[in-house]
Amino acid sequence: MTHTAHFKVWRGDTDGGDLQDYEVEVNDGEVVLDIIHRLQATQVADLAVRWNCKAGKCGSCSAEVNGRPRLMCMTRMSVFEPDETVTVTPLRTFPVIRDLVTDVSFNYDKARQVPAFVPPKGVPAGEYRMQQVDVERSQEFRKCIECFLCQDTCHVVRDHEENKTSFAGPRFLMRIAELDMHPLDAAADQGLVRSASAQEDHGLGYCNITKCCTEICPEHIQITDNALIPLKERAIDRKYDPLVWLGSKIRRRQD
Structure with missing residues (x-):
């Protein structure tokens, strides 16, 4: 018809x-x-x-x-x-x-500000080995097609232009969460704590988990529940949990 x-x-x-x-x-x-x-x-x-x-x-x-x-x-x-x-x-x-x-160049600028995957020391490229159970959490985030609908609907930047300088938006906070959950990412060995960086450098605290980004994602990624909330929990644990804080201060025993 x-x-x-x-x-x-x-x-x-x-x-x-x-x-x-x-x-x-x-x-x-x-x-x-x-x-x-x-x-x-x-x-x-x-x-x-x-x-x-x-x-x-x-x-x-x-x-x-x-x-x-x-x-x-x-x-x-x-x-x-x-x-x-x-x-x-x-x-x-x-x-x-x-x-x-x-003009969506804002998103590419934010992407460049997220530190890349850090390979594990002593493991040549092509010899990375991971169990499926170790990557299941972060594998979901790889479905992102970068349509930037989540960035568009996030009221933190949609309604507050002044926040754009200090807030990466849900797409790139999800990217940080993906790297933070990656079983082989060795950023911490170089002094980069991704959850802390999300909070201090990329504006994680601006997110108030309204789930608007999740609702409009065409790939049905659970951005809020599976990426942003766990990232917030890690950042808060590291900053305020005394046992986590103490553990972070103890150097790993070198073999």
Whole structure:
């Protein structure tokens, strides 16, 4: 079946813009990105939109559909009523470049600030050995496609621009948690305590675990429960638990 849908699409650039109304054909099985492409092909050839795989695996087509951060390629038109107005706007947390394309370089800047995996000393690359049970907790976080929807919906940066300098956001705090849980990461041997760094350098304390990041993750990663809360617990234990603090001060016996 085919019906005509009413779309409101944000058009503009760094100097400002507003919502424009369009009537566009919708076919069974289509997603919002299909409709945006049809608008480009039939009515607004200069409409700017970022996309790549159209399979929910590249994270490029992130936008806000009826106010909710979503991947346009994974948002089926069937979830809307035929007479419902569908509003598509750019990610609110990041500066607009043009139309639906935003400048997400903030996220790449934060990624560079997270210290990389530190290989264990004396173990050549290619000879790392881990049991599956040791990596199950952090393996979930590897599903991240870096759509930055969690970054967009996190109110710490969405509603408080001033926090961006000191808060990494859920995606990169999850990255720190992944490394902190990695059975072979040897950062502590070089004096880097990742949980403490998350708290002191990346703004972990700003997170008040509202779980909004978890709710909109297209990969269904339990960001809050499995990454952020455990990371908070490790940071607090190290700082306030006297036994943990004492243990951290005792040097490991050298063989």
